[in-house]
């Protein structure tokens with residue numbers, strides 16, 4: 001690594017987050033989640049995926065899900081390389097054997113693209129709730145008994161505990177738990193989404209908030225509900241066997257019709273309610289193939305939390321360049337990021353040739369660039385509005401910002417229609433399977449209004 005200019009504080013790279021974020025480590029009982037951070041751990045997890053069996057059993061709690069989400073979320077692995085690893089499990093003649101897994105990866109690509117377009121609007125109701133209830137009835141207080149796992153329902157309490165202790169939940173559990181929070185407890189989905197972001201190692205406003213909006217019905221034509229029969233089908237009796245409510249008082253032991261009647265006032269939006277998203281803004285999002293910038297002298301590399309890999313394209317472009325990672329104090333506080341997640345990030349950062357600072361990210365990157373006499377900052381793209389604000393601040397300080405993008409997951413010949421996943425998928429699926437991008441296949445008629453539930457569990 002290049003010699004450190006005297007004007008910079010010592011690197012925090014080897015300082016454990018427990019020493020940097022004392023209050024968080026004092027608050028959280030669990031300091032490590034289900035996955036170790038870093039590229040080595042990620043490659044080990046990638047080596048054992050079973051994307052073929054996944055297609056048959058992924059909805060079951062014991063199914064062959066890959067648990068790669070923290071690595072994808074933090075860019076330790078890219079979607080393109082996970083897709084390639086999945087395709088390697090199927091003969092060239094039958095890539096359809098891993099179709100479901102690749103399609104599921106596409107949900108992340110899709111969510112990130114939507115987030116890049118809508119920005120902070122991701123925290124607002126895209127559409128009104130289709131429960132016949134106004135948004136104002138959903139409480140903004142997150143119930144302590146859900147957070148602490150003391151509701152009395154064995155399934156809910158066990159999931160709450162898993163979330164806090166491991167930082168991971170199976171997709172089906174995320175849906176069940178979100179549905180309980182929003183529909184049974186009438187808590188606004190944003191409260192649940194924040195709770196998840198605090199604890200999940202993969203917590204990300206893109207996939208997370210879209211998942212919550214989908215369950216809540218603020219981005220779907222109807223709310224997502226489940227019942228005891230559905231739980232037992234995919235989880236067996238593991239929760240009900242020890243549940244004090246199993247014989248009397250189980251809130252999920254009912255038909256869907258009875259649950260709808262108990263929980264909702266109807267299947268439409270309440271009169272006068274409206275959402276905040278103009279769907280037209282997602283109808284034709286320009287497809288811009290990423291270009292590779294020219295390498296130039298006088299550069300520092302800024303590595304951020306969306307691409308924490310030794311294969312980071314900006315690091316690869318400037319292998320000798322001074323590089324910096326900054327713990328974003330404000331964001332960690334705003335999201336109340338758990339100790340587990342901080343440990344995961346620290347383990348990723350420790351594998352990188354970076355100088356580690358903390359504080360205001362823009363100010364620290366500017367300080368780092370000036371200390372090295374650099375006039376250009378090379379980094380990798382991020383969909384987050386916070387990233388855009390930091391880039392704007394760097395440019396306002398007279399620095400040029402170069403963006404080095406990772407290989408794309410799928411290409412399109414036309415502007416992307418991001419209003420629903422199925423339309424986006426028609427546009428990119430050929431290329432996602434390694435073929436030349438094709439013109440979108442003709443639409444199949446929809447049977448139901450709104451977002452297709454087919455690709456969700």
Ligand SMILES: Cc1cc2nc3c(=O)[nH]c(=O)nc-3n(C[C@H](O)[C@H](O)[C@H](O)COP(=O)(O)OP(=O)(O)OC[C@H]3O[C@@H](n4cnc5c(N)ncnc54)[C@H](O)[C@@H]3O)c2cc1C
Pocket residue numbers: 058064065066067068069070072073104105106107108109111169170171172174175178196200202203204205207208209211212215
């Ligand atoms: C309420 C709710 C909240 C969610 N919050 C998050 C979140 O904060 N971060 C996150 O990465 N995912 C989130 N998801 C999506 C999904 O549940 C997780 O990505 C998945 O469960 C991660 O486990 P896995 O790696 O074993 O997934 P696998 O089933 O093995 O899938 C492989 C990868 O595909 C991607 N993927 C799969 N399903 C989805 C999906 N529905 N949406 C977006 N990407 C998907 C993920 O990157 C995942 O790692 C949420 C879903 C719901 C319903």
